[in-house]
Amino acid sequence: MRGKVTVRGRGLVLHWRARRFYLDTVLLTASLGLLLLGYVMVASASLHLGEKLADDSFYFPRNQLIHIALGLFSGCIVASIKLEVWQKSSLGLFLLGLVLLAVVLIPGVGKTVNGSSRWLSLLGIRIQVSEVFKLIAVIYTASYIHRHLRTVRNSVQGMIRPLALLSMGGLLLLMEPDFGATAVIMATALGMLFLGGARLWQFGILLGLMAAAAVGLIFSAEYRLKRLFSFMNPWEHPLDTGFQLTQALIAFGRGEWTGVGLGSSVQKLFYLPEAHTDFLFSIIGEELGLLGTTTVVLLFMLIVWRALVIGQLADRAENRFGAFVAYGIGIWFGLQSFINMGVNMGMLPTKGLTLPLMSYGGGSMIVMCAALGLLFRIRSEALDAYAAAPRVRAKWAHV
Numbered sequence: 448m449r450g451k452v453t454v455r456g457r458g459l460v461l462h463w464r465a466r467r468f469y470l471d472t473v474l475l476t477a478s479l480g481l482l483l484l485g486y487v488m489v490a491s492a493s494l495h496l497g498e499k500l501a502d503d504s505f506y507f508p509r510n511q512l513i514h515i516a517l518g519l520f521s522g523c524i525v526a527s528i529k530l531e532v533w534q535k536s537s538l539g540l541f542l543l544g545l546v547l548l549a550v551v552l553i554p555g556v557g558k559t560v561n562g563s564s565r566w567l568s569l570l571g572i573r574i575q576v577s578e579v580f581k582l583i584a585v586i587y588t589a590s591y592i593h594r595h596l597r598t599v600r601n602s603v604q605g606m607i608r609p610l611a612l613l614s615m616g617g618l619l620l621l622m623e624p625d626f627g628a629t630a631v632i633m634a635t636a637l638g639m640l641f642l643g644g645a646r647l648w649q650f651g652i653l654l655g656l657m658a659a660a661a662v663g664l665i666f667s668a669e670y671r672l673k674r675l676f677s678f679m680n681p682w683e684h685p686l687d688t689g690f691q692l693t694q695a696l697i698a699f700g701r702g703e704w705t706g707v708g709l710g711s712s713v714q715k716l717f718y719l720p721e722a723h724t725d726f727l728f729s730i731i732g733e734e735l736g737l738l739g740t741t742t743v744v745l746l747f748m749l750i751v752w753r754a755l756v757i758g759q760l761a762d763r764a765e766n767r768f769g770a771f772v773a774y775g776i777g778i779w780f781g782l783q784s785f786i787n788m789g790v791n792m793g794m795l796p797t798k799g800l801t802l803p804l805m806s807y808g809g810g811s812m813i814v815m816c817a818a819l820g821l822l823f824r825i826r827s828e829a830l831d832a833y834a835a836a837p838r839v840r841a842k843w844a845h846v
Contacts, residue, residue, distance in 0.1 A: 477747075493507035610636060695791050705737075
């Protein structure tokens with residue numbers, strides 16, 4: 448048997464040279480839906496910008512297509528690697544992540560954009576190191592919980608130790624500066640520890656301490672205070688600190704129920720900064736209206752739901768490492784997409800976070816697709832374990 452595809456429950460089973468891979472069709476459909484819609488909207492939001500910056504209208508759409516191809520390739524590579532390899536490499540990956548965060552701060556090595564040094568250039572593609580570290584943080588935290596599950600559940604030290612190590616990366620991120628990525632990483636780790644069985648009162652205390660630290664960081668930097676004040680009343684300075692948010696709100700207002708039509712956005716025409724990256728959701732709201740934004744929200748909800756279901760499946764297959772990786776990816780995707788949408792709609796202060804699988808950018812696309820590849824691998828290994836147990840095979844065939 449060289450190659451065959453069969454249908455089973457909510458997924459496809461790929462057979463290749465006596466090997467099986469269980470493909471989650473719901474997760475695949477939602478992911479491809481976001482990739483396709485994101486590509487169309489990036490193209491719509493960037494044609495005029497490519498003409499101005501590179502004298503080529505298709506500069507950004509062509510590059511984004513390359514980013515998606517690289518992302519899909521990375522996802523397939525990650526999905527082909529056994530979870531055992533990621534578990535054994537977790538500490539090494541964490542140390543590598545810290546090194547990358549330090550390297551990006553070296554003058555002349557890290558790429559600086561708008562006053563922030565967050566990128567490394569690799570083969571012509573700018574990689575945002577914080578995106579790589581998010582995935583590394585999920586893998587490391589999952590490995591820690593798996594190895595110290597009893598300590599996490601019975602001692603406050605079990606929660607403090609991984610958070611203390613991750614805070615080292617957080618400090619390097621704040622030096623870039625990248626407050627948004629730091630918040631996402633720490634909140635994701637905290638959520639994973641809570642799902643690992645940490646006591647509620649310990650979780651509450653640490654959550655309070657993290658919130659206090661976040662408030663302190665906001666008041667310690669003038670630019671963060673300006674963002675906070677402009678978020679509270681963007682119309683007070685619509686041509687200054689509140690410019691980006693007011694233009695985003697105008698875009699949503701113009702979209703109404705069904706939008707002004709694909710390609711017909713006015714706000715993308717040099718009114719709304721970063722329309723093809725961080726504020727892509729606003730252009731979706733303007734061109735596709737409430738119908739388009741609701742579709743995007745539902746697709747992200749599907750991905751988060753499948754991640755949690757896959758985590759539960761892996762847990763019952765006694766693959767706790769895979770379970771916590773799945774939970775972490777679900778929390779990460781849900782949190783980052785929520786923050787990006789909240790910023791676009793004026794619900795949260797401005798943060799430099801991309802919309803997963805949709806915003807323009809190579810590094811983010813590659814890392815997000817790699818994370819999805821991990822989800823596919825976790826589900827496949829869990830179902831493989833169930834396939835070896837005839838008594839429970841039928842019970843879990845539909846998951």
